[in-house]
Amino acid sequence: DFATPRAILTGHDYEITCAAICAELGLVISGSKEGPCLIHSMNGDLLRTLEGPETLEGPENCLRPKLIQASREGHCVIYYENGLFCVFSVNGRLQATMETDDKIK
Numbered sequence: 001d002f003a004t005p006r007a008i009l010t011g012h013d014y015e016i017t018c019a020a021i022c023a024e025l026g027l028v029i030s031g032s033k034e035g036p037c038l039i040h041s042m043n044g045d046l047l048r049t050l051e052g053p054e055t056l057e058g059p060e061n062c063l064r065p066k067l068i069q070a071s072r073e074g075h076c077v078i079y080y081e082n083g084l085f086c087v088f089s090v091n092g093r094l095q096a097t098m099e100t101d102d103k104i105k
Helices: none
Strands: 016-022 027-032 037-041 046-050 065-070 075-080 084-089 094-099
Touching: 016 065, 027 065, 037 075
Parallel strands: none
Antiparallel strands: 016 027, 027 037, 037 046, 065 075, 075 084, 084 094
């Protein structure tokens, strides 16, 4: 038997650096090297784009996601390379940010 993918998720222009699956909500959240994080349904439909804070726009401050975690309550926490944590709702709304100088792994 050959395994076949359940869905093919599209939308990123660069390599995927992190991803999380929230089976309770049927969502896949992924982040790419030079782009935003995307929320897809388990069927492969692109639902939302998660944009970081507007104060960090520009190529020198490009937000590069390193870690993503989703909760069954519909919150998504993203940690970016520059030490920024962002909390988003499942609807794509930025709810909170926090900067840290600590190395997070």
